[in-house]
Amino acid sequence: MSFLRNKIDQIKKPFAKGEKWEKFAPAVNAFDTFLFVPNHTTHKGAHIRDAVDLKRTMVTVIIALLPALIYGIYNTGYQYFIQTGEAFTFLDAFIHGSWKIVPMIIVSYVVGLTIEFIFAIYRGHEVNEGYLVTGLLIPMIMPVDIPLWMVGISTAFAVLIAKEAFGGTGMNILNPALTARAFAFFAYPTYMSGNKVWVSEASNVDAISGETILGSLAAGNDVSYSMFEMFQGSIPGSIAETSTLWIAVGALILIYTGVGSWRIIVGGILGAAVMGFLFNLWGANALMSFSWMNHLVVGGFAFGIVFMATDPVSAAQTNKGKWIYGVLVGIFCILIRVFNPAYPEGVMLAILLMNVFAPTIDHYVVEANISKRKKRWTLTQLKTA
Amino acid sequence: MSKDIHIRRGSNLNLEGEANKILVDIPVSKTFALNPDDFFNITPKLIVKEGDSVKKGSPLFFSKHNPRIHFVSPVSGEVTAIVRGAKRKILQVVVTSDGLNEAVTHEVPNVESLDAEAIKEIILKSGSWPFIKQRPYNTVAQPEDSPKSIFISTYATAPLDVDFNFLLKNNKDDFKRGISILNKLTTGDVNITVEKSFRGFFDSIDDAKIIGVSGPHPSGNVGVQIHNIDPINYGEKVWVVNPEDVVNIGLLFSTGQFSAQRTLAVVGSSVEKPQYYKATIGAALQPYLEASAVSPEEEIRVINGDVLSGSISSEEGYVGFYNNVVSVIPEGNHFRMFGWLPFVDNHVPSISRTSFSWLFGSKKSKVTTNLNGEERALVVTGEMEKVFPMNIFPMQLIKACMVEDIERMEALGIYEVVPEDFGLIDYASTSKIEAQDIIKKGIELMIKEVG
Numbered sequence: 001m002s003f004l005r006n007k008i009d010q011i012k013k014p015f016a017k018g019e020k021w022e023k024f025a026p027a028v029n030a031f032d033t034f035l036f037v038p039n040h041t042t043h044k045g046a047h048i049r050d051a052v053d054l055k056r057t058m059v060t061v062i063i064a065l066l067p068a069l070i071y072g073i074y075n076t077g078y079q080y081f082i083q084t085g086e087a088f089t090f091l092d093a094f095i096h097g098s099w100k101i102v103p104m105i106i107v108s109y110v111v112g113l114t115i116e117f118i119f120a121i122y123r124g125h126e127v128n129e130g131y132l133v134t135g136l137l138i139p140m141i142m143p144v145d146i147p148l149w150m151v152g153i154s155t156a157f158a159v160l161i162a163k164e165a166f167g168g169t170g171m172n173i174l175n176p177a178l179t180a181r182a183f184a185f186f187a188y189p190t191y192m193s194g195n196k197v198w199v200s201e202a203s204n205v206d207a208i209s210g211e212t213i214l215g216s217l218a219a220g221n222d223v224s225y226s227m228f229e230m231f232q233g234s235i236p237g238s239i240a241e242t243s244t245l246w247i248a249v250g251a252l253i254l255i256y257t258g259v260g261s262w263r264i265i266v267g268g269i270l271g272a273a274v275m276g277f278l279f280n281l282w283g284a285n286a287l288m289s290f291s292w293m294n295h296l297v298v299g300g301f302a303f304g305i306v307f308m309a310t311d312p313v314s315a316a317q318t319n320k321g322k323w324i325y326g327v328l329v330g331i332f333c334i335l336i337r338v339f340n341p342a343y344p345e346g347v348m349l350a351i352l353l354m355n356v357f358a359p360t361i362d363h364y365v366v367e368a369n370i371s372k373r374k375k376r377w378t379l380t381q382l383k384t385a
Numbered sequence: 386m387s388k389d390i391h392i393r394r395g396s397n398l399n400l401e402g403e404a405n406k407i408l409v410d411i412p413v414s415k416t417f418a419l420n421p422d423d424f425f426n427i428t429p430k431l432i433v434k435e436g437d438s439v440k441k442g443s444p445l446f447f448s449k450h451n452p453r454i455h456f457v458s459p460v461s462g463e464v465t466a467i468v469r470g471a472k473r474k475i476l477q478v479v480v481t482s483d484g485l486n487e488a489v490t491h492e493v494p495n496v497e498s499l500d501a502e503a504i505k506e507i508i509l510k511s512g513s514w515p516f517i518k519q520r521p522y523n524t525v526a527q528p529e530d531s532p533k534s535i536f537i538s539t540y541a542t543a544p545l546d547v548d549f550n551f552l553l554k555n556n557k558d559d560f561k562r563g564i565s566i567l568n569k570l571t572t573g574d575v576n577i578t579v580e581k582s583f584r585g586f587f588d589s590i591d592d593a594k595i596i597g598v599s600g601p602h603p604s605g606n607v608g609v610q611i612h613n614i615d616p617i618n619y620g621e622k623v624w625v626v627n628p629e630d631v632v633n634i635g636l637l638f639s640t641g642q643f644s645a646q647r648t649l650a651v652v653g654s655s656v657e658k659p660q661y662y663k664a665t666i667g668a669a670l671q672p673y674l675e676a677s678a679v680s681p682e683e684e685i686r687v688i689n690g691d692v693l694s695g696s697i698s699s700e701e702g703y704v705g706f707y708n709n710v711v712s713v714i715p716e717g718n719h720f721r722m723f724g725w726l727p728f729v730d731n732h733v734p735s736i737s738r739t740s741f742s743w744l745f746g747s748k749k750s751k752v753t754t755n756l757n758g759e760e761r762a763l764v765v766t767g768e769m770e771k772v773f774p775m776n777i778f779p780m781q782l783i784k785a786c787m788v789e790d791i792e793r794m795e796a797l798g799i800y801e802v803v804p805e806d807f808g809l810i811d812y813a814s815t816s817k818i819e820a821q822d823i824i825k826k827g828i829e830l831m832i833k834e835v836g
Contacts, residue, residue, distance in 0.1 A: 005720055033759060037724035040756040041717050045821040046693045046811035047686065048398075048544075048714070051733035051740050053758025055725040057765060057815050060739050063727065128762055170762030170816075257727070257738045261767060317766040318778065366781055370796040377618045 008032055026120040030127040058129040060259045064250035065136055065240075065307065071233055072240035073097035076144050079236055080200040083208045100200055101239060104139035107148050111155045112138075119164050128169035130313075131159070137177035137307060140240035141300065141348075142184065143197040150188055154180040174355045175314045178304075178348055185348070193344075198236035212237050213298045214337060214344035217287045230297045241303040244296070251306040260310040263319060267326025268305035268333075272296055275334040287338045301333055304347035314355040318365040325361055329354045389581050390613050392600030394774040396736045396809060398544040400692070401749040402713075404650040404659045406551050411662060411676050414669035416703075417460045418479045419445055422696070423706040424515060426524045426832055429456070429475050437464045442489035442512055442643035445478045453528055457512025459645035459667045461487040477703070480667075488642040496566060496638055501531075504569050508634065511643045515706065516630035517570075520611060520623045521800040522828050532624040534573035534615060537564075539587060539628045540580045540598045542605030543691035543808070545652040545659075547709045549628045550585040552648045552661065556632040557586055563635030564593050567626065578610050602693075604774065608806050612775045617801050627707060647704055651677040653692070653713040654751040655685045668704045670711060679713055686754050688712040693808030694821065717755025725758065733757060736772070736813055761816040769820075772809035777801060779810060783820055786827030791834055794827055803828070 012032065015025040032038070033055070042049060077093025112135045120127040138155055158180035163172045185192045195211035196203045202210030213223050213235060225235050233243025241247075254260030276292025283289040296302065309315060309329050316325035329350050336346030343349060421429040428449035433439060439462065444455040458464075458480050466479040491511050496504075505528045508514050519526040526532070539549040553560055567575050574594045579587045581597030588595055596614060603609050607625045617623055626634070629648060636644035649664040657678035664673060670687065679685060679700070688695040689705035692712045696705070704711070724730045731741045734750040742750070769779040777798040785793040804821040811820050 004722075029759075033725070036720040036722050037755070037757060038759060039718045039720050040759060041754040042756055045819045046808050047688055047695065047697075047712075047754050048692045048752040048812060049755070049757045049817065050737060050813050050815075051724075051730065051735035051742065051757050052737035052813075052815050053725060053817065054761040054764060054815055055758065056727050056737075056739050059725070060727045126759055126761070128764075130762075130764060168762065170764050258768075259739065259765075312766045313764055315766075317780065319767060319770060322767070366778055366797075369776065369778060372776075373796065373798060376616065380618045380621070 005036065008035065023124075024121055026124070026126050027117050030117070030120070033126075055129045057259055058132045060257050061133045061254070061307075062136060064253040064257075064260070065133070065140065067246035067249045068240040068243060068303065068307075069136070069140060071243045071246040072140060073101050075233055075242055076100055076200050076239060078234060079198075079210075080208070083199060084205060085207070096200065100144050101139060103148055104142065104146075104151050104239075105136065107151045108138045108155050109135040111152045112159050115156065115159045115164065119168060123168070125168075130169040134158075134163075134176045138180045141177065141181050141238050141303065141308075143192060144200050144239055145197055145203065146184065146188075146191050150184055150191060154184040154187075157183045170313055172313055173359075174352055175308055175311045178308055178352055178355075181348055182352060198238070210236050212344070214287075217290055218341035218344045220286055223290075227294060227297065230294060235298070238300060238303075241300040244302045247302045247306050254306065254310065260306065261312070261315065261322050261326075263322040264310050264315055264326035264329075265305055267323045268309055268330040269296065271327035271330025272301060272305075272334050273330070275331045279334065279338055287341070295334055295337070299337070300345055300347045301330075304333070304351055305329060308347075309351050309354070314358065316358040316361045316365075318362050321358070321361040321365045324365075325354055325358055328357070389597035389599070390610070391581070392598065392604035392609065392613065392774045394770070395542075395601035395603055395772050396813070397542065397601045398693075398734065398736075398752075398812075399747070399749050400544045400734075401654040401751045402652050402656060402659045403545050403749075404547065404652045404661055406548065407660045408551075408555075408648070409660055409662050409676065411672055413482070413665060414672050416465070416479055416481050416669050417458070417462075417665070417667040418477045418669075418703040419456060419459070419667050420477050420703065420705065421446065421456075421475050424448075424456070424525055425522070426829065427454075427456075431467065431475065431478070433464045433478070435464055435467055438462070438483075439464060439480060440487045440489050441645070444512060445480075446475070448525070451527065453509050454514050454525060455509065455512045456515060457489075457643050459643075459665050461485055490641045491637075493638050493641045496562075496569075499569065501569050504566060508637070511637050513634055513637050513643055516626055516633055518625050520608060520617055520625060520803070522832060523608075523625075523803040523805075524832070526622075526624050530622045532571045532573065532622045533617075535567050535571050535575045535624045535626065536578065536607050536611055537567075537576070537593075537626050537628055537631055538578045538598075538605060538607040538610055539585075540578050540605045540610075542600075542602035543693055543710075544602070545650075545710065545712060546605065546691055547648070547650045547661070550580075550583065552650075552709065553586075553628060553632065556629075556635075556646075559632045559635035559639065560628070561590055561635070562638060563626075563631035563633075564590055566634055566638055567624075567631065568592050571624070576614065578607070578614075600774070603772075603806055603809055606806055608801065608803050609774055612777075612801050619795070619800065627709070629709060630707075648709060649673060649704060649711060650709060651711050651713065653688075655680050655683065655713040655715050664704055666704055666706055670698065670702050670704060671700060673704075673711070674700055674713065677713075684716040684718070685713055686716050688714070691808075692752065693812060694805035715751075715753045717753025717757075719755070721755075737768075737815075756817055758815075758817055760818070763816050763818060765815040768813055768815060769810045772813050773806070775801065775806070779807070779820070782827075783807075783818065783823050786823045786830075789827075789830055791831065794831065795835075799824075799827060799831055 077096030081088035162179035199210035202208040276295040332350035429446040468477040581599040645666040690708040807820040
């Protein structure tokens with residue numbers, strides 16, 4: 001270990017302060033701190049610090065994402081083989097899925113991290129770890145057959161416009177991963193919606209119908225899947241959004257570690273359930289009478305509320321605000337699903353909309369605290385006057 | 386009986402090296418020093434120069450903003466050094482003791498007959514005034530003010546902090562005398578906060594409100610207690626005094642001399658014998674560190690105060706003006722391979738559930754000064770609120786301080802906080818934000834712009 005350490009210190013020498021390549025230090029430090037927690041000590045403030053840091057937090061999110069990702073990879077192969085009617089094993093399905101999805105992940109990481117590194121060097125700050133999560137999220141919410149260059153362009157758009165233009169990590173208004181999806185959705189609609197994109201090779205093999213449940217409901221067709229299939233996720237859809245079961249496992253990891261806000265998750269489920277229930281009572285069309293319980297397990301709702309809405313930067317930041325934000329995401333998700341059949345997937349738009357309103361929600365929560373304090377001040381002035 | 390309070394949010398850090406309840410008396414050191422930086426926002430004007438001989442209680446310097454506030458020598462002897470730093474800032478006024486212990490004696494009439502002004506005059510003249518601090522801002526109190534109330538917190542919750550019941554056991558009468566003197570300085574109450582489950586001898590004090598406090602750190606911070614008992618409003622002043630300084634004020638009125646008593650607990654994982662000492666304000670730390678058997682093999686950090694809000698000192702340093710604790714912990718200037726992975730390196734304590742260290746709840750942990758990461762953008766929300774038991778939005782207040790928005794700082798409650806209340810936020814921050822430093826700069830700005 002000390003050998004490796006010495007080697008790294010040697011490599012880092014020309015990047016030290018006042019040396020030739022000082023400007024590129026953030027890039028080298030990013031690799032160094034990936035191997036070692038640095039030897040920095042406290043200089044001011046508290047002399048001791050918690051073991052938690054941003055890297056640890058972000059990696060926890062990645063751990064929470066893994067169950068859904070692995071199931072998503074398997075489900076990609078499963079959907080393909082089940083519809084073509086070929087005999088297959090778990091491994092076949094997994095390999096088929098990996099063949100499709102791993103390149104997407106690589107493209108997303110390479111494009112995104114390159115931009116992040118350039119901006120870190122340009123701005124002279126360390127590389128923030130936030131992109132480790134964003135870079136994994138982007139492929140997970142794309143349809144499986146989207147061309148790789150579209151993944152690359154969407155990623156570049158999201159990182160440049162949604163994140164760096166606002167000042168980088170911690171400053172963005174919109175969730176970068178969802179911005180990438182929204183960009184692809186509006187720029188390449190034929191690759192992002194319809195009944196030919198959700199199952200691997202659907203546009204090349206005639207036997208495959210790649211329609212999602214929400215898509216067929218919007219078209220007025222019947223749904224042939226049982227609720228259990230919807231819950232376990234053996235249905236067509238974006239790569240990792242289908243399995244509510246494995247997303248729930250991720251949600252438990254996020255809630256247990258405190259990395260994801262349980263207030264947003266619980267609020268979102270409540271909002272969606274109540275809204276779905278109200279539409280059930282109304283029941284004017286197929287989407288309205290689609291049971292509220294089913295609404296929670298189909299489409300991207302579960303994935304969105306657990307992994308997207310809980311992004312601490314773009315969500316509301318006060319505890320009360322998080323409740324309001326979560327509930328509204330749930331309500332708007334179902335509302336958009338039911339009222340706008342052109343966009344059967346409402347959760348993306350609901351979260352992006354609430355991202356924009358989150359600062360407003362916080363504003364009113366904080367103002368309430370301020371006006372309470374000011375009221376206390378005037379009360380005491382009256383007493384002493 | 387007044388209403389007790391219970392604080393829910395916060396966290397007790399269970400660290401190695403708590404002081405054993407033994408009070409040790411060792412020979413006093415030869416050199417003493419006063420460090421003007423111990424007094425927040427005081428610009429010192431020197432009265433003495435190198436070579437002057439001083440008595441215990443002779444003024445060394447006074448406050449530029451209020452010449453009535455004197456800072457006096459804790460010992461008789463000779464001024465041997467005035468240490469200056471950048472821009473000729475005074476860092477230390479060093480006095481070498483002559484061992485005679487001659488003291489300036491003031492005439493103290495019967496306390497009962499004195500009014501507030503006369504009492505203030507005696508405290509000011511004797512050099513004991515800096516014992517009284519004010520909220521907001523935690524500066525030395527202004528003698529011209531009349532405070533809404535006075536708070537004394539005897540419930541210490543900071544990591545490895547002292548037990549005031551033990552510390553005051555030999556000075557109960559002086560403490561009571563100090564309380565009755567403080568009673569004359571305010572038209573409001575003198576509040577003594579005590580540990581709810583163990584009220585000790587404090588319950589026998591009649592002329593103060595005794596308030597029980599329970600809950601995790603920072604419930605022992607007097608600012609947190611004031612906020613939860615009787616919050617400070619715009620324009621109000623509350624005075625706070627450390628328990629042992631109440632004793633020092635009591636002693637002043639019984640002996641007529643400045644009292645610089647400071648019971649010191651040397652604590653932390655780097656000392657083998659953590660225990661209490663009968664010490665004096667400004668005394669050299671060396672003998673106490675030696676008597677506590679500081680472990681020789683590791684690089685250590687000596688802190689005047691607790692590990693969350695104390696100030697860096699050194700083995701050649703001196704006892705600070707206000708702190709009862711000197712913490713000694715190892716420096717953490719080493720690398721940890723893959724230490725950032727969640728659920729590894731669980732020996733590093735963490736109040737976050739991204740580590741299993743909470744499973745070893747009862748085991749005392751050894752901490753170092755390692756930052757355990759690097760500073761990053763503010764990303765995680767809600768973690769500050771978990772360790773900040775006030776009805777104030779800490780992150781929003783920190784941001785207001787960063788952008789120097791005075792109106793917003795005021796609206797968000799800057800009058801009710803001091804840096805030490807943000808100690809746990811410093812500790813728990815995922816992004817390694819220097820919250821105490823930001824709040825300190827914010828308060829300095831408030832003093833400059835609003836006064």
